[in-house]
Amino acid sequence: MKRNILNGFIFAAFVCMVMGALAALVVISAAAPAYAADPSPGLGTGKKPNILFILTDNLGYGEVGASGGGITRGAPTPNIDKLASEGLRLTNMNMETQCTPSRSSLMAGRFAIRSGTYAVPFGGVPEGLTQWEVTITESLSEAGYATALHGKWHLGSHDGRLPNDQGFDEWYGIPRTTDEALWSSSDGYSPDIVPLEQIMEGRKGEKSRALKDYHVEQRRLIDAEITKRSVAFMERQAKAGKPFFMYVCLTQPHLPTEPNPASVLHVCMPHAAAPAYRTEPGLQRQDRQRQLGRHAGRDGLQCRADARHRGQTRHPRQHHRDLHQR
DSSP states (O other), rough: OOHHHHHOOOOOHHHHHSSSSSSEEEEEOOOOOOGGGSSSTTTTOOOEEEEEEEEESSGGGGGGGGOOGGGGTTTHHHHHHHHHHHHHHOOOOOOOOHHHHHHHHHHSOOOOGGGSSSSSTTTSOOOOOTOOOOOOHHHHHHHHHHEEEEEOOOOOTTSSSSSSGTTEEEHHHHHHHHGGGGGGGGGOTTTSSOOOOOEEETTTTSSOEEEEEOHHHHHHHHHHHHHHHHHHHHHHHHHTTTOOEEEOOTTTSSSSOOOOOOHHHHHOOOOHHHHHHHOOOOOHHHHOOOOOOEEEEEEEEOHHHHHHSSSOOOOOOHHHHHHHOO
16 A cells, blocks of 8 residues: 555646646666676565656746747757756646645645645745645655655645654755745835745754755756755765655746856856956845846846857847847
């Protein structure tokens, strides 16, 4: 019975969120270093596969190249496209309409309304995945897996309903959502009325702890930290020969779509100008935007394709307007 439930969970992980506002990528590797001696490891051999589940936040289905986007949308996705061409693509599905219920269905394999997570909650109100729910991580833990979540949770922001209370051995990230990073820069905001969301970490059997406020500057940096911690977790488990479930919940491209400064420097700035951003942390945000050659609109930074076509850093929409005026 337990094995059938677990197989159902893994299948749900494939089909739950491939086409909606959330986009998912599942990589199942049946060949951890501990099983390298087996020439043909796989799901039917009795070996436990490693599972890497990457979930992006608010990435449209048509944005990636494998779905017709990529370079036509101004942002090539060659690595994702390569994975799609080498693996299994699921192109038809039914899903929830919001973030929280989608993530709940992924964790529990059930309709979200049955778990008390039928809508996105507002910060400060009672919320979270019901505590008696059986999650994929609890089942995988019983099967001998090491489990971790790094990134966005959005299924409960209080002790008792955080990832380490729902089967994860460890977690790092934000309990709710990224638009709360804008609160501290909003007119009239007071942390005395509504505290800022925190970047947190925790381990199974322990209380989670707050690390720092989640504001716009941290929003720029968090996905790099999520990636670093996720890679380190997988390397540790591979070295120990233990199968793992690594759930990577990236926060991009959910609003505000602020890029990591290192990415901006790499993509859009001449090498000679790059040190200026690093050595002048006191620059106002508007000055930084002018220096980086980007617009502050909701589309964020999209300069790679235009730089390729025009030899300079400009926003694709401006480029399209120029072509139309010709």
